[in-house]
Amino acid sequence: MQNKQYHYCNSYFQYLRNKTVPVKAGNITIGGDSPIRIQSMTTTNTLNTEETSEQAKRIADAGGELVRITTQGRREALNLKNIKEVLLAAGYDIPLVADVHFNPSAAETAAELIEKVRINPGNFTGGAKKFRQIETGSAEDKAGMQMIKEKLVPFLHHCKKHNTAIRIGVNHGSLSDRIMSKYGDTPEGMVESCMEYLRICQEENFENIVLSIKASNTRVMVHAVRLLVQRMQNEHMYFPLHLGVTEAGSGEDGRLKSAVGIGALLIDGIGDTIRVSLTEPPENEIPVAQKLVSYVVQKTGHEPVRETNPQHYSPLSYVKRVSEPVLHIGGENPVAVVADIRNADGREINFSEPPELIICKPAQLNLQHKNLAGTLQLVEHKYYNKEKKNGVFPLFRSHDDWHLFHGIAFVEITYPELTERNIKRLREKKDVILILKSGNANSTAEQRAFFMTMQNTGLKHPVIIHGHYDDKRPEDFQIKAAADKGALFLDGYGDGICLSAPFIRIGDVVDTSFGILQASRVRFSKTEFISCPGCGRTLFDLQKTTERIRKETGHLKGLKIAVMGCIVNGIGEMADADYGYVGAGPGKISLFRNRQLIKRNVPEEKAVETLIDLIKSFGDWNEPVE
Structure with a gap:
């Protein structure tokens, strides 16, 4: 009965977890027969050992099983050793994950000191994106692929030597110029970005790998992960998956968006570890993730569902079922x-x-x-x-x-x-x-x-x-x-x-x-806020700023506003946003409209008012109704 063209899970009609290979990260196993692992990420300055270790303890006390820490450079990578020692001395033997962008040297250093390193194919080599068109098969395209091998292969050998796991983590907002030129900002591009790295790992016989493929848009995220699983199966790969919706936001909105995206995949048996990304203290993420996982795994052994032919089912791209309207329900009417x-x-x-x-x-x-x-x-x-x-x-x-x-x-x-x-x-x-x-x-x-x-x-x-x-x-x-x-x-x-x-x-x-x-992206009835949870790269109070922007603009029905801690994924992850508020440096904010930089280095104390003025100048403002 299964439609092999769209085969990404064991069954459309029964809850069965996908089988993946087990990956060791310190004292825990991800994938295989292990339970779905729950993790979070610190928001502190990684060079501040005390604050970072205290936050890691709170994550662990809440039930987190891995802690990710931003690792901008070699200094931060070296300080992971001190953080690890403080945690061990306090009785916390929790695996740490270094989150590395733009700096292969920092990744190698971190691999010597802690259990797992996350790298992003979009910026592991080649530095920041310049948004240039690169012709497929050109000398520049081939040189870019060669550069990936030159940077990645030594890193893999280093990880193998130190028994360090890696996460190849692709983000919707940070695809390389090479991939963007070939595929655009699409699920197909995200998957190919991941597969390029996976194939090199296979050539080097390195298999201690976890994968993630994330977006703030739940539809993009779910389609991309399903496509990645299908593509891996076609090439006989079965690596464990880390799931998350980036920049989900805070409060009820953040919880709903995370549950929609992560839950859709967990229910189909996909996912071996998850992170709920909220613009809140990181320990707040853990109970939400626990509830989501607990609810889904309770579906094990459910009453059988009669199978039917899935010939019209479109799980890899959005196709709305055709219905004929009755009253104002169905057809082209809003849901x-x-x-x-x-x-x-x-x-x-x-x-x-x-x-x-x-x-x-x-x-x-x-x-x-x-x-x-x-x-x-x-x-x-x-x-x-x-x-x-x-x-x-x-x-x-x-x-x-x-x-x-x-x-x-x-x-x-x-x-x-x-x-x-x-x-x-x-x-x-x-x-x-x-x-x-x-x-x-x-x-x-x-x-x-x-x-x-x-x-x-x-x-x-x-x-x-x-x-x-x-x-x-x-x-x-x-x-x-x-x-x-x-x-x-x-x-x-x-x-x-x-x-x-x-x-x-x-x-x-x-x-x-x-x-x-x-x-679920089918009806917008209020302002859409895309806000990241923050990390050690964030140089302003993200939570307070997000709440202030939410308070000032929450009446702008249908408008999408992004609040991003830094530029690492900022421009790309706010691809869907009408306006963006992005950290640019200490006390400085850059403001965007439709991914275009409008105002650079606005003083933080004036940035929210300047954002409102910007919205007004483009005619997207209306006064709140009392």
């Missing part, structure tokens, strides 16, 4: 948000962004809420009276006689209920909107199989994806719902979302629905 208010206290029914549709009890039909004007309403069909009120529609279950109803109907259905009988009914009645539910622990696989079957049978009815969660903590609910449902929206499935969480305030449930759609 709808549905609120089930049947269990909500009337005082709770207050939405910062109103949903398109609410599911009500009969007594709630007459409730007037100022932010629900024009919102469509659903009631169970047994209470429905079409003469009663315009904008009200009946809600059926799949076993009801909905096919006999004259008019638009909503039908709750599960994948096992998509029987030949119901398929025949759907073919006969086009004005139906389906609400797709699931009781399977692996609801993602079951609901994905439903969409595949709809495509295989030519059914184009709009489908609202439903999810039920009994969590009492909003963060737990958000992480689970984002992982389950975000994966489906990334795959082009779903015309709407309806989340049921009886122990969470209904306004928060609806906000989470909008947040999942935004994190």
Whole structure:
């Protein structure tokens, strides 16, 4: 049944972890039969031994299993020895990872002192990018490839000598000029950047390798990782994967974006170690990662999902399922948000962004809420009276006689209920909107199989994806719902979302629905903030600055603003951003618009106001509504 053309995981219908080779990093193993490892990164100056080691301790105390430390140059690399000694003396035998950019010499030094070194193919050789076009097969292209070998091979021999693991970590924002000239800023380019290095590693018989391929755009990140796994399998490589969404941001937005991107891959069995990148203290990342991993691995041994032909499934590029609109749901309409208010206290029914549709009890039909004007309403069909009120529609279950109803109907259905009988009914009645539910622990696989079957049978009815969660903590609910449902929206499935969480305030449930759609790149309902977590290269208070920018610009619906600690990945990672605020040096900020530098070295104390002035000058500002 498996479509080999898109074969990147063991099954589309069952949770099974991909088998990878085990890689040792100090006293832990990544990949193989090991559990999914959780890690974070310090944000301190690496030359400050005390601050860096204290932060590493907090990461370890929170449950982190690896600690990454920025390593700009040889001085920082040498100080890793002091940090390691302080940690060991305090009883923390946690593997350290040197994060190296632009400096192969620093990477070699670090390889002698700690357990793992991360290098980025985009800037390990050749220095900073000049954004030049390099013709494929030209002398310059061949010279660039030769330079990679000259720098990488001695480093691999050094790592082999010291039993040091490496991570080949490709970032969407830092592809080399060679790769950009051939592939552009695409998943294909990211994968080839990684594979060039992997092939050299294979030639040198070096296999102590972990891979990562990251982006702040969840769609790019997920497609790139899937493509990398497929490409590795084609070349008989099975190295472990490190997963992460870069510059995910802070608060609820950062958690939702991370859960959507990382969760989509974990659910398909991809991933051996993860990092949730938040613009917050690094120890805050660990519980989020733990909850995400714990939730996904609980899907092991779930109730079987009936397999179907995945011939129309497009996991390597975004292709939205074709549906015919009913009302304003489906077709080219924005993905709808549905609120089930049947269990909500009337005082709770207050939405910062109103949903398109609410599911009500009969007594709630007459409730007037100022932010629900024009919102469509659903009631169970047994209470429905079409003469009663315009904008009200009946809600059926799949076993009801909905096919006999004259008019638009909503039908709750599960994948096992998509029987030949119901398929025949759907073919006969086009004005139906389906609400797709699931009781399977692996609801993602079951609901994905439903969409595949709809495509295989030519059914184009709009489908609202439903999810039920009994969590009492909003963060737990958000992480689970984002992982389950975000994966489906990334795959082009779903015309709407309806989340049921009886122990969470209904306004928060609806906000989470909008947040999942935004994190999945299918509907933007608020300002999109792309902010990195910071590291030792950051020379301003990233967390406070991000919060200030968020406060000042959070009303600019649909605008994308990047806040980046430094220029290492800054220009590239904010490829999707309309405006960028990037650290340029001590007390200096550079401001960008659409990746173009507009103002250089703005004094930090004036930078936020200058950013706002810049947004206003290009006509993208509107005053906040009180």
